[in-house]
Amino acid sequence: MTSEIDVTECTRCETLCGSRSRIVNGVGPDDAELLFVGEAPGRKEDEGGEPFVGRSGDVLDSALRDQGLARSDVRITNCVRCRPPENRDPTAEELANCRGYLEREIDAVDPTVLVALGKVPSEHLLGRSVGVTAEAGSVDETRIAGTVRRVVVCVHPAATLYDPGQREPFTEAIGAAVGLVDGGGDQSRLGEF
Ligand code: URA
Numbered sequence: 001m002t003s004e005i006d007v008t009e010c011t012r013c014e015t016l017c018g019s020r021s022r023i024v025n026g027v028g029p030d031d032a033e034l035l036f037v038g039e040a041p042g043r044k045e046d047e048g049g050e051p052f053v054g055r056s057g058d059v060l061d062s063a064l065r066d067q068g069l070a071r072s073d074v075r076i077t078n079c080v081r082c083r084p085p086e087n088r089d090p091t092a093e094e095l096a097n098c099r100g101y102l103e104r105e106i107d108a109v110d111p112t113v114l115v116a117l118g119k120v121p122s123e124h125l126l127g128r129s130v131g132v133t134a135e136a137g138s139v140d141e142t143r144i145a146g147t148v149r150r151v152v153v154c155v156h157p158a159a160t161l162y163d164p165g166q167r168e169p170f171t172e173a174i175g176a177a178v179g180l181v182d183g184g185g186d187q188s189r190l191g192e193f
Contacts, residue, residue: 005026005104005105005109006026007101008023009023010023010081010101013082013093013097015084016094018085019082019084020046021046021083022046022049023081024041024046024051024078024083026051026077027075027076028073029072029075029109030109031110033113034075034113034177034178035106035109035114035115036115037077037078037079037102037115038052038077038079038117039079039080039090039120040083040084041080041081042083043083043087044057045083051076051077052076055158056156059160059161059170060117060157063157063171063174067174069178075111079095079098080094081101095120095124107147111149112150113139113150113151113177114152115173116151117156117157118156118158122135122153125149126142130153132154132156136155136172137169137172137176138152138176139152140152152173152177153173155173
């Protein structure tokens, strides 16, 4: 089914077509209970073709391990699939151009919980302004492509590298999200999903 979710060709954003090396699709089980949604690929992701493989990915992997989960237990994707120049935030137009691909992925995976990693994905998924640090770990319900979805707001992993004060809200939000799918992050149970 992954091939149906993946985007193999896209020329909707002229700038991103020029800045990307490749389209970076989501990774992980196509029936994952947890779907992590980041902003857009960075340099390492653009090189490797996989979301969150740079330093932010190390932070995310480590937080998952602390919850008894491996990266391969969850699905990880981005709001925008192509690297913006200089790692700038994706524009509203770029987010809109890529929205259908994200909705198709959410629809196909049908996760129990979406985890929005940072301000851009939180606001993109929830359709309102979000104070990420204040709201980290909160669970919101929102309609995405016709279906009500649970979204946990989470600090972006990179923020924990620049601001140690963000580590606790980040860790707590990951814990809250994992708690929603298995009541505690027991890896042996999640393996059944
Ligand atoms: N930051 C993101 O938001 N997404 C990635 O894939 C990597 C870093």
